[in-house]
Amino acid sequence: MKSFSLLLLGFYSIANASTSSYQIENIAFPDDMPPEIGGLAFDKNGNLYACLRRGDVLVTKPGKDPSSTKWNVFATGLHNPMGMELIKPGHIVVTQMAEFTEIIDTDQDGVADRYNNLASDFGISGNYHETNAICTDGAGGFYIALGTASHNGPTFFTPRGEYSKEGRRGRNFSSNDLRGWVVRYHKDGKLTPFASGFRMHNGITRSPDGEIWCGDNQGDWRGGSPIYHVKSGSFNGHPSSLVWDPDLDGFGSPLFLPRKMLDDLHNQPAVQLHRTTMNSCGEPFIIVSKKFGPFHGQMLMPDENGRRITRIMLEKVDGAWQGASTLFLNTKELRAGGVRIVMDDSQKTIYYASTARGWQRPDEGLQRITYNGKTPFQVKECKLTTKGFKLWFTLPLAEPKKLKDQISVQSFRYEYGYRYGSSDKDKKDHKVQNLTGEGPYEIVVDQLEPSRIYEIKFDEKLHAKNGQSMADLNAPAKIHYTLNRLKRPETKHPATLSQKDDKIDVSIGGKFFATYNFNKLAQPIIWPVQGPGNIRMLRDYPMKKDTPGEANDHPHHRAFFIGHQGMNGANFWHNQFKNSGTVEHLKVIETRSGEDRALIKTLNSWKDNEGKIIGADTRTLTFSGDDQAHILDLEINLHATNQDLVFEEFKDGFVGIRTHPDLRLNPSPKHGVKEVFGKARNSEGTEGKAIWGKRADWVHYHGTIEDKPAGIAFMSHPSNITRKGEKPWWHARDYGLISANPFAPEKIGGDGEYRLPRGQSLKLRYRFIFHAGLAKDAKIGQRFTEYAKDPGHPTSLMPPHPGYPEDYLSQKKK
Amino acid sequence: MQSFRILYFILSCTYLFFGQNYAQDYATKGYITFDTKPLGSIEKPLVLRTFVPTAGVSQEKVLANHSQGFNSPKYSAGNGKESTKEYQPIDGIPAAVAVNLGKTFSYAWDTTECRLLFAWTDGFLDMKNYWGTRESGRRKGFGYVPKLYGFVFYKAQGFHPLLINGQSIAEFGVPKYVGYSLGKDRLPTYDYKAGKHSISVKVNPGPATQTLRLDFISPSKEDMDFKSPNTQIQQIHKSPGNLSVVIRPNAGVRLSSDEPKVVIKEPTLEIGEHLYTSLGCIACHSLDGGKNHGPTLKGSFGAKREFLEAEPLIVNDAYLRESIEKPMVKTVKGYLAGMMPPYQLQEAEYDSLIMFIKSVR
Helix, strand or coil, X not given: CCCCEEECCCCCCEEECCCCCEEEEEECCCCCCCCCEEEEEECCCCCEEEEECCCCXXXXXXXXXXXXXXXXXXXCCCCCCCEEEEEECCEEEEEECCEEEEEECCCCCCCCCEEEEEECCCCECCCCCCCXXXXXXXXXXXXXXXXXXXXXCCCECCCECCECHXXXXXXXXXXXXXXXXXXXXXXXXXXXXXXXXXXCCCCEEECCCCCEEEECECEECECXXXXXXXXXXXXXXXXXXXXHCHHHCCCCCHHHCCHHHHHHHECCCCEEECCCCCCEECCCEECCCCCCCCCCCCEEEEECCCCEEEEEEEEEECCEEEEEEEEEEXXXXXXXXXXXXXXXXXXXXXXXXECCCCCCCCCCEEEEEEECCCCCCCEEEEEECCCEEEEEECCCEXXXXXXXXXXXXXXXXXXCCCCECCCCEEEEEXXXXXXXXXXXXXXXXXXXXXXXXXXXXXXXXXXXXXCCEHHHHXXXXXXXXXXXXXXXCCCCXXXXXXXXXXXXXXXECCEEEEEEECCCXXXXXXXXEEECCCEECECCCCCCXXXXXXXXXXXXXXXXXXXXXXXXXXXXXXXXXXXXXXXXEEEEEEEECCCCEEEEEEEEEEECCCCCEEEEEEEEEEEEECCCEEEEEEEEEEECCCCCEEECCCCCEEEEEEECHHHCCCCEHHHCECCCCXXXXXXXXXXXXXXXXXECCEEEEEEEECCEEEEEEEEECCCCCCHHHCCCEEEECCCCEEEECCCCCHHHCCCCCEEECCCCEEEEEEEEEEEECCHHHHCHHHHHHHHHXXXXXXXXXXXXXXXXXXHHHHHHHC | CHHHHHHHHHHHHHHHHHCCCCCCHHHXXXXXXXXXXXXXXXXXXXXXXXXXXXXXXXXXXXXXXXXXXXXXXXXXCCCCEEEEEEECCECCEEEEEEEECCCCCEEEXXXXXXXXXXXXXXXXXXXXXXXXXXXXXXXXXXXXXXXXXXXXXXXXXXXXXXXXXXXXXXXXXXXXXXXXXXXCCCCEEXXXXXXXXXXXXXXXECCCCCCEEEXXXXXXXXXXEECCCCCCEEXXXXXXXXXXXXXXXXXXXXXXXXXXXXCCCCCCHHHHHHHHHHCCHHHCCCCCCCCCCCCCCCCCCCCEECECCCCCEECCHXXXXXXXXXXXXXXXXXXXXXXXXXXXCCHHHHHHHHHHHHHCC
């Protein structure tokens, strides 16, 4: 086929951005061509491929003079292509609306003649908003970002792929198969779901170290413009796409799931870009070059609604990426609608593509940005410390001694919820208490809290030694650090996890602590559990039936278990009854390992004996400890997903353990337990058998286990619900059952029935201290005081549940 | 080529008549421009993946492998609540390929159904509602599906028309679209799989205006047939692994993307003559007495007609009107039933056409 060579004359200007470090040039297109660029890629010969949203794919070899750019038409007829990767010269892959397409110039005449459908096993509703982007998977395949539909447009009567009425609800929606997901196209042609929860991830990038990154657009369920580190199986916050997650099947419309349940499922964005620096994210770009200024290894994010590029400084804290952001370029010389960035061979120049047709006034085109070698004055790096932040500047400061007074720190939170975007909420001014170092500089801030964004502002008086100020960059001199996780303290006893199929083993300082078992059981349990010195803490029966000296009573008392005798008619305490329900482990949401504590977060479904869903829970199990004690924290959020969740008043509930038989208060010769060594005491000073049915902050069983002094303390966090604010009620038996029950019958002194309205969540927190040594040395009272101050895991700021349409619409009619 | 030139001439007159102006940017420049009515040419066909209208093909049978969209409650992101008002789906095909060869021929082939959906002349797709103007770039909110303009002469009927070894491929499950190649003529040949069978098909303009030819290839040399209800099919080649059919017009709808429609008040002979060519009557009804798929118009008015299943009559105004509007009611002896598509025209257009037919002596 003949290739169409077009010598084009276009407008041309060199625009010196306000920064003198980067030169911006416009690349020319024919005047009648809409240069709406959805994808950019260089081949090994230095040819630049650009796919245009109306369907053409152009190729050029950029020269020194951008005004004489000669474009060839390589391919035509694509439907709104927003993703492109180059395989080799004359061979590209493109994501267009309906399809992931391979385009090849088989006869090598410069014009493509073969268009292969690589993948189309995903839905397309007909909504204009469902564009797709790609990046490689590093293994011969690709990740595809499938955008959602917008309520500013309809679906067709005849979409492609399975249609979901539940997924169709909401502002941005996922009416058809896998919209709002990242899917993986494997080298062998298989397409598998990878991660859910996206609103509009217009761009996806694989970093040189193999991590997958997506930005998203500010909007519903997006307080700021988030950047996600996309992990396999993760849910990234926007609920609509959850209709295509089989684990979430049966909980009703994802849009109306309990807020805390969504929050617990949410893989928090690594970075939230502030509205003053970003409106909507284009595609992340990682600077692999050392010739493009002093920002090697960092990320750039173009703003598809603004004339600016933001720079992101990432670090790994407590096992996850988070970090700071600041403006990189902010100038009218840039076109608005920045979506894609690629770098050329020189490693000094990036090509910046913009398109905004359809969401704002068209400002389409291609520009190149070249570093001229003059170091800009900027914050080069910002890292979290245990007490504040460490700052590196690109240039030496003029007056480093004055720096402390030139820095101010504020923090705020973004809302997570249905509202479109969020203002800065819950603002706090922080004191810079101290500044040390001579570059890097370390600042100490009066308060560091997770789930907040810290804004570090620099006074205009701050200058580099060479006279440059940050204001020279025409950028507000500030950075925002998204603090999801605090830096963990140093430890000699790191808590580690290792998962094998349906079990996770926990060790403290390399010594076994516990195993979380989450499958093929009536409910997930923790067993076995060992204290320091390999002391077995809990009963083996019925998981293991031949342990000598154990009674075989109450087979439902399985080491560490969670349940209640009556919830909406189902029994989750006794596994052997006719109305016995099951707690089904659905997924491990997250684990953290290797720091001073390890953590397992899971999602579970509560089902009655007929398999009907009663509700759900998300639970976080946190493990820590040392040579004296192994500590387990349970934070369980119970979610009324399908109806009001009624905790009926029953004595048997809610979180229970069954101790090693040696810790029993009384023997049971009938059951073969002849001798026991246990004593019990609660926080109120009551001792022995009398602690049953009493109210207390904690109960402590202690004595000797297999001839070694040891004990177990079970604490209820003061934030747990109780009637009239009294202390919690304990179902603690002399035969070694200890359980905290907020729903015990009133006639035996309990709190009575509790009704959790549909759409709401109930949080319960407990701490277990499995200690070696004597009771008096275990300092349980002091440990409780510490526990009472522990804020637990952060909860996002969320607007209240809006209610269920079937409820509020029927009320309206009345 | 000669016939195409003549056709061009005729069609050019047509466009002048309707006062429409076609820039044919793509055909001359080789790239998509801001022009929202892009057109290819015989030499440079335009292949465009885009949303297209359904043009009324059967959702149940032709679009059998599509899912169904439903009304959905309106929603406020301000308070997270739904209301009793509803959003409604719109007409459209999500994953088709639209192809245009200039004024003579356009068609839409669907990658979900792996079949030709419809074909038309005299235009292509008006992308304005989708692409917006150069200045604003704004799509039309709930009506952005590109508008089909021109004269639709073929619409797919029934389930998938291809049979392999006597069995309809509709019975093989959802077909799987593989891709297309552009040949020397730059027309796409589509590859797809139906069950275990690989099939290639090329859609070509037919031997006469408002006809088309489909060339099927089965690399494994299967026996193929093409069957479709309410469609006149002429098999022009069949051998193991090969099948070519010519499809006659089975529809007759003139669609315009312009609003409002040009209203013709007074019937004239000139309009009648124009309609004779632009509607495609010319393809089957000669003016010189020559036999074709339909009776010649020469001397037809006032002549005696005998029918397959109706009483004979003398051709008059009422009969002519009926045979344009509802041609399936009576079929002239010696001709195949169901060949001619029904034509929905303005009153003055019917009258003009009848005036023209009367004039052919």
